Amino acid sequence: MAESTGLRERKKAATKAALSEATFRLAIAKQGVENVTAEEIAAEAGVSTRTFHNYFPSKEAALLYDFEQTTGQLLAHLRERSRKQPIWHAFRDAMIDMRFDEKFDIDAMRCREQLIHASPSLIKEQSGQFMALFTEAIDIVAASTGTSKDDLYPRLLLGAALVTMKSSTEHWIADPGDRTLAQTITEAFAVFERGITQPPPAPETSPDARPHN
């Protein structure tokens, strides 16, 4: 559906991607987004400053463009799975479906994490995107649990799921150890199934004895 849509669509997508990548490149080179201007990004991508702002409202949004994309895909997976699976494990499996570890370079992910972690404006932007994800997902969760979206339980469940996804990914990126990302995610989701007051049984460094899934 998005393939045959002609030159214009493809060019737009390419420009947007180029701007996002240019932002990433410059941010790394200059050790932080705050040291990069919209003007520089536009120049790096070969368009005018005005055009940059046609595509992104801010350089923060440009840098987190693929996060936003990812979010959309995750939601699609979630919608699909939520019709055949209890919502909690639908989140876990939708997350595993994303296969970040195969799609992205782990060093690039680490760089990105560091950029975000070091910049208040990026932290805010990312948090804002998480909140948007919350808003988009709450209906799915409410429907799936047979509750209202204003109830407490679906909000807690969704919040827990988002926290789990963010934390486990960050943790795995920082130090994969001998685990796959899917294992780490599964482990993290299991913590909430067990009850949060129950600390995880296996110390995080022991290598064997983890039957996957």
Next chain:
Amino acid sequence: MAESTGLRERKKAATKAALSEATFRLAIAKQGVENVTAEEIAAEAGVSTRTFHNYFPSKEAALLYDFEQTTGQLLAHLRERSRKQPIWHAFRDAMIDMRFDEKFDIDAMRCREQLIHASPSLIKEQSGQFMALFTEAIDIVAASTGTSKDDLYPRLLLGAALVTMKSSTEHWIADPGDRTLAQTITEAFAVFERGITQPPPAPETSPDARPHN
């Protein structure tokens, strides 16, 4: 200790509070922070625009000033309790210690919530403050659970606690029903103790209805 610190300290605190309140007032009057300028806020509080920016980096920060204050107090309570209590219930009880329902007008809280919910910039600002709280609290949690701050478990626990505090407060503000805030908080924390896949025993609206998760 902060009492006898002379006229200067007191005036600064008063100015800061005045600026924050002015921001709140104007934001309500104009139906959103985006319709208020720093210049207007400064005028309303009787100082120069430059002075406003000496106190707050942005109008969003000004509007969420008391949230920041609250955060600090919560951390103090948490630190105290975490030495005598397991960390999970320390969070719950530290939160209850705050007694928002007694300290703040519920209508004002509702207004504030609506302002935040309707403004992307405020959502980002608040999320940023939550992340700051995360950063400040993670050491306490790690110490209290005997783990490293880079481990997964303390991050999940802290994330769950923050989600619980935010969600239960918002939920209670939106519709207190016949519950106290402390009850709602306790109920919410209990969800995570039980295991997130276990829906709460008492449905929030209909008395029968087995939840079919």
Next chain:
DNA sequence: ATGAAATTTTGCAGATCACGCAAGTTTTAC
């Protein structure tokens, strides 16, 4: 009380951001 020291307030200038508008350019579709 008084004058010097420390601190705060303020105006000004400058860099950036983000958006509306209208003219110019490219792509599409007939």
Next chain:
DNA sequence: GTAAAACTTGCGTGATCTGCAAAATTTCAT
């Protein structure tokens, strides 16, 4: 091939936020 639709660009504008230095205010020692 040409007209319509969509995209790019430059310009102008209003707002944000910061540094700097002068003026005003508070503090403190005497």
